Amino acid sequence: MSDTGYGDFEFERRFLARDVPGELLDAAPALIVQSYYLADGGYALRVRAQASAVDVPVDLALDEATLLERFADRVDFCAVTVKGPMAGGTRYEAERQLDPQVGVEMVRRGGARVAKLRYSVWLGEDGWVVDVFAGGNVPLVVAEVERGGPVTDLAIPGFCVTEVTEDGRFANDALAHAPFGVWAAAYADELAATGPRFLPGFGRDHRMSGT
Template sequence: MSDTGNGDFEFERRFLARDVPTELLDPAPALIVQSYYLADAGYALRVRAQASSVAGVDLALDEVALLERYADRVDFCAVTVKGPMVGGTRYEAERELDPLVAVEMVRRGGARVAKVRHSVWLGEDGWVVDVFAGANAPLVVAEVERGGPVTDLAIPDFCVTEVTADPRFANDGLAHAPFGSWAAAWDAELARRGPTFLEGFGHDHRMTGF
């Protein structure tokens, strides 16, 4: 989490993404493997290990295999405490850890999730596109974060529906109930009710033409 001037709070919105244009993706994104030691009712305790600029990640590998393959390239680690998401706002307090300690923590416990993270500037916002690996493949989530409430947002057309308020798509939720185990049911649910986007966040609009 970056220092936004709002203390230990983050402001973000998240979307299920499909058919993200390849030209928007980093050729060497960051690999993130994180372990949740607690995840209950939106409260979470997480240890993250991250390797920057990793090309050619095999997303079919499980979370443990990915950690082991890239353990010697991990260059950032942190422990994070999170509170429940409320209207696009979530408490998050983070402290950086020594990579040697953090990698061993991720190896030894918790429910894990792995993803490659692409960073892209779209319109007036910086976005991250997380492509999940292992048990959560083929899930892709696009996320935008600001220093205050995310209002009047230009939403890329590859964002199929908003999942900001859906705890199933939070990383702590995905660690304990991987997307692969309920993807078919989700597709049926989405087809039945159609896309939804949060209301009360100003004048959002769709962004096309990448």
């Protein structure tokens, strides 16, 4: 739960990323495997298993179940989360931490899965996460910033191609059932035709130089 006065509501903005500078991805990432017990209309019930600071190479081509098994003994954080639909960069999200062994078993027995490497970086005045997806969602990379209140006046890194905050196709619960790898080519054509899009109404966003 947030301690900012907004209860269980989270504020975030998400961007399709490309050509992320290599130095931002030098630190050992977390490997995250998520299982969705429910994903319908933006509502989701998710169990996450996470192995922090993975310092060995990870083959992103491996499927989500195989990645979970390869790193199951390194999982050090698990949680069950209930989410509501995204609206204007705001989403209901209530989380409860689980015992890692229980969490791993829940992911094994759950529904559709998503796996990704998560890198945490500090850019400008914000902490960002860069998620490099594995399995069926290769070659998707999503950069995300989260704050305790509305994400306004944002310095957007140059590697952010277009904003996907309100594009439901890029929600993790949607990607579990319709992996990006299946529709990546069609989306590339769509983006070429429409051009990038950044949401209005969030103050004075600007492009960050040097990224």
